[in-house]
Amino acid sequence: MSEKNYNKIVGEKGEEIACNYLKNLGWTILERNFRYSRISEIDIIAKDNDTIVFVEVKTRTSASFGHPFEAINKNKLLNIFKAGLSYLQKTKEHYKRYRIDIISVLGKYKPEIEHLKNISLN
Template identity: 45%
Template sequence: MGNRITGIIGEKIAAKYLTKNKYKVLEKNYKNKIGEIDIIAKKDKTIIFIEVKTRKNLNYGYPYEAVNKRKRNKIINTAYCYIRQNKLNNTQYRFDIVEVYLNKKEKINHIKNAFWI
């Protein structure tokens, strides 16, 4: 299974997890000229920009470790475009990471407020 397929599976699992936990998924794989956000969701009055990282093992470290400063900045700038495009200036928002582990049994670790501006 290649990295892209692993990522797609992880994003589907993450979206199902979020829906089950009363998040409304607004967008999947939102793209603009700056970058991509895996999932944009809403819970209560907060818009959540979610980076999904999936691993079959820990050979390359924990999933959240792949969201380095450069990746965070790209997500933040992409989110700003989404906020402007949808006129959400007075809305609360946050940045989460959802780690999906695909070993023998699926495991999810939802890191709320994983990073901020």
């Protein structure tokens, strides 16, 4: 299996774990893999009470190459923000509250989940 295919499978598994985690919190999953442009995608769009949450999921089988959160930079957050605005326009939903969260899934057999809420673009 190529490294690209392996990374895709790991990423998809991490997103599935994150979706289950959010559902267990009582959130509603509205959409997965919402594509805004060739380079911008939101992994999970969910509803947390009256707030729409745009969730980026980063998955690693180990921390050998750094913690998953280290893979997020300001440019990535800006792309998620733009994609989120596009989603709100597309759905014509009028949510007063929205935010960006990041979920880290780390580990192969018993993955640990970390959830950072309300990430700032600053």
